[in-house]
Amino acid sequence: MKKLTLCILMLLVSFNALSLDRYTITNLVKQLQPAVVTITQNIQSSNSIASGVIVSSDGFVVTNYHAVAGGNKAYVKLADGKVYDATVVSYDEKTDLAVLKMGTYDAFRYVMFANSDKVEVGELVFAIGSPYGFEKSVSMGIISGKNRQTGKFGYEDFLQTDAAINPGNSGGPLFNLDGQLIGINTAGLRTGNGIGLAIPSNLVQRVITQLKQKGTVQRPTIGVEVADITRKVQTILKLNNTSGAVVYKIKRGSSAQMVGLMAGDVIISFNGSNVNNALEFKKILEHSNVGSMVRMRIVRNNKLINYKIRLQQEK
Amino acid sequence: MKKIYIAVLSLFALNANALERYTIANLVDKINPAVVYIKAVEDKTVKENTKANPFSKKDKQAALDNHKKQVSNGIKSKKNYNIGSGVIISKEGLVITNYHVVEIADKITVTTSDNKFYDAKIIGFDQKSDLALLKIDSKDNTHFTFAKFADSNNARIGELVFAIGNPYGLEGTVSTGIISGRNRNIGTNIYDDFLQTDASINPGNSGGPLFDLDGKIVGINTAIFSQTGGSDGIGFAIPSNTVDLIVTQLKQTGKVVRGWLGIQAQIIDESIATALKLESTNGVLVADVTANSPAKLAGIKSGDVILKYNDKQIKNLFDLPKMVAKTAINDEAKITLLRKSQQLVVNAKIISTEQGAAVEISQEDEITVKQLKVLGFYITNLTNEVKKELKITTTKGVLVTNVDKSFKRFNLVEGDIILQVDQKNVNSIQEVKHLVDNSTKPSLLLFINRKGNNIFSVIEK
Structure with missing residues (x-):
């Protein structure tokens, strides 16, 4: 009898872990609000307001690069109204991310990162x-899509959400229901109502770790530009399927040119992982190390060719 | 064993707030009959025939404006109309909506969810809060479903x-969302106290209800912030407690009377608390007291901190105007102040806002032109010419004409009028310079007038 009751209890408890109630978000907001900040370069004007999120107890703040572009200082306003001077430590234009540091020895509440590879549509x-300066605004929605690209920034892998994201939300956090940071909202790319974009947390974490350590993001490259294989490309190149990434441009003096890679080559494997499309190739590159030698396999004229190629640093 | 049962029960009780796919659908079924659709028609044929004089310039202009309005609304008929929403709050058919929905109305039609049409008349309205109370004309004494x-x-x-x-x-x-924010001021007036929601609010939602998950009215949807004209996920609703209060007055007298104290107040932030040597940031700081106002007569002074109003704590800037507004006219309000670290209580006899508007401020004038640079900002004396050009009515203080980029503090902007430096009145640029030069402190407490509002501000040297 006791065992049975215990089972029921555990069932109920485990059920509750994923179930929603009317105050689920309320309770999370209370915990997380102190780690969300409003950012401005000019405190007298409400035009340049953006959002940000504290990622360490010593006051490192992540926001969008476009929110602080052109300046090396910003004001950071906390939920309790306190304003801190902050310096722009470093930034990465390609992902539109910037790292700020508040000039103080105070300790801050900060957020934990979610694993954005596991996020579900x-x-x-x-x-x-702070959309339009309405500070501490909370909006709710779902993940509408993943791996979105707009072509506006150099490196994109956006999460899409239907939570209201407006000017002023830029640089602010998107949270999951564990209260972990799942993305950094980027409102500079508004395409319509109910279509918001966020930089996924894993990319954010990778970029800010490098920004904090080296002040810049080192991106490995082999000097090619690649695209997905459309039906048309498949027909022209007489390929068996559309999986892989087709090379359409090779930089002069790059590793790719040196080993003899050619336009029209289809990369199907890189650094030990299969490549099914252009984004996958970019992601594998992003996770590799500058200077290392990696193996790659390509298809040319229906023949498989293996190469060893050195990863250079992208300029 | 019993304990475990209780534990199980409490888990079920916790689930009373839990959601499932039909939570909102079930509530909608129950509450939808209380929501109505309002059409407010302006009958211009009536107005033009009875009032307009085609030879009067003013009426010509009005007719022209009306024409423009019709074109922009895409309505070709002579009748101009508004469409909005509303909610029934009594079984007799009292309906709340926005004032702006029925503002133009010569005739109001209310449609219930079962597609019945009724005429309705306005019982009362209040422009400041943008609320109107209607009564449905029901011939058969229908008992309406109403919301609480x-x-x-x-x-x-x-x-x-x-x-x-x-x-x-x-x-x-039906649209869902969450409460995004509270106590929002969107610049309508000092009584602004909106709930913010990301539930889709679009034109036509005006005057309609925002419900909580008990199926009770938590707000009346009134405004949106939008760049597209439609919902961007930033909607504003008048909170139900405000609605309740105003509707009670509208029911009784058909109008709303608000109390008036005659002060300008501001939030106490940490820098101001430090400068004024306050132990906490509780209460609001009195920045200005209108001459001959209830506050002045009660002895409230600029620099006082108001801690309580009728024994209720003032927690934020928005509290006080609303508490005063609610006070009955001619009632003595008990106001707890902090002045120079001493608590004191004064009584102010509250008058109405209409009476308050009649209270006037007297003026006088003075001095000569010259610009002076102090720290990183430029100041000039408030001469008659300067005042005339900038349409300034203040007589005391000095004008900030420019602020250096290198001196970009948040707390001083071009156009500010500095009234005091470290709590000493200043009326000439020399006085300001003297006080700044002779101050040994790292920061200065300025008392300034910005766009007609008096505020305290701290600048660092």
């Missing part, structure tokens, strides 16, 4: 930020 | 809510 999320 | 008010003080940020309304004429539209 349809999963509930919420954003906190 | 939630306690909007308990509305929590992040809490799930839903709106029912008539966006773009799409009757019975």
Whole structure:
């Protein structure tokens, strides 16, 4: 009898871990609000307001690069109204991310990162930020899509959400229902109502780790530009399927040119991982180390060719 | 064993707030009959025939304006109309909506969710809060389904809510979202105290209800912030407690009377608290007291901190105007002040805002022109010419004409009038320079007038 009751209890408890109630977000907002900040370069004007999120107890703040572009200082306003001077430590234009440091020895509440590779389309999320200067606004929605690219920035792998993201939300956090940072909202790319974009947390974490350590993001490259294989490309190149990334441009003096890679080559494997499309190739590159030698396999004229190639640093 | 049972029970009780796929659908079924659609028609044929004089310039202009309005609304008929939403709050058919929905109305039609049409008349309205109270004319003494008010003080940020309304004429539209923010001031007036929601609010939702998950009215949807004209996920609702209060007055007298104290107040932030040697940031700081106002007569002074109003703590800037507004006219309000570290209590006899508007401020004038640079900003004396050019009515203080980029502190901007430096009055640029030069402190407490509002501000040297 006791065992049975215990089972029921555990069932109920485990059920509750994923179930939603009307105050689920309320309770999370209370915990997370102190780690969300409003950022401005000019405190007298409400035009340049953006959002940000504290990622360490000693006051490192992540925001969008476009929110602080052109300046090396910003004001950071906390939920309790305190304003701190902050310096722009470093930034990465390609992902539109910047790292700020508040000039103080105070200790801060900060957020934990979610594993954005595990985020599911349809999963509930919420954003906190300062849309149009309405500080500490909370909006709710779901993950509408993943791996979105707009072509506006150099390196894109956006999460898409239908939570309201407006100017002023830029640089602010998108949270999952564990209260972890799942993305950094980027409102500079508004395409319509109910279509918000966020930089996934894993990319954010990778970029800011490098920004904090080296002040810059080192991106490995072999000097090629690649695209997905469309039906048309498949026909022209007489390929068996559309998986892989087709090379359409090779930089002069690059590793790719040196080993003899040619336009029209289809990369199907790189650094030990299969390549199914252009984004996958870019992601594998992003995770590799500058200077290392890696193996790659390509298809040319229906023949497989293996190369060893050195990863250079992208300029 | 019993204990475990209780534990199980409490888990079920916890689930009373839990959501499932039909939570909102079930509430909509129950509450939808209380939501109505409002059409407010302006009959211009009547007005033109009875009032307009075609030879009067003013009426010609008005007719022209009306024509423009019709064109922009795409309505060709002589009748101009507004569409909005509303909610029934009593079985006799009292309906709340926005004032701006029925503002133009010569005739109001209310449609219920069962597609019955009724005429309705305005019982009362209040422009400041943008609320109107209507009564449905029901010949057969229908008992209407009505909605109850939630306690909007308990509305929590992040809490799930839903709106029912008539966006773009799409009757019975339900949209969900959460409470995004509270106590929002969107610049309508000092009584602004909106709930913010990301539930879709569009034109036509105006006057309609925002419900909580008890199916109670938590707000009346009134405004949106939008660049597209439609919902960008930033909607504003008048909180139910405000609605309740105003509707009570409208029911009784058909209008709303608000109390008036005659002060300008500001938030106490940490820098001001430090400069004024306050132990906490509680209360609000009195920045200005209107001559002959109830506050002045009660002995309230600029620099006082108001801690309590009728024994209720003032927690934020928005509290006080609303508390004063609620006070009955001619009632003595008990005001707890902090002045120079001493608590004192004064009594102010509250008058109405209409009476308050009649209270005038007297003026005088002075001095000569010259610019002087102090720290990183430029100041000039307030001469008659300067005042005339900038339309300034203040007589005391000095004008900030420019602020260096290198001196970009948040707390001083071009156009500010510095009234005091470290709590000493200043009326000439020399006085300001003297006080700044002779101050040994790292920061200075300025008392300034910015766009007609007096505020305290701290600058670092």
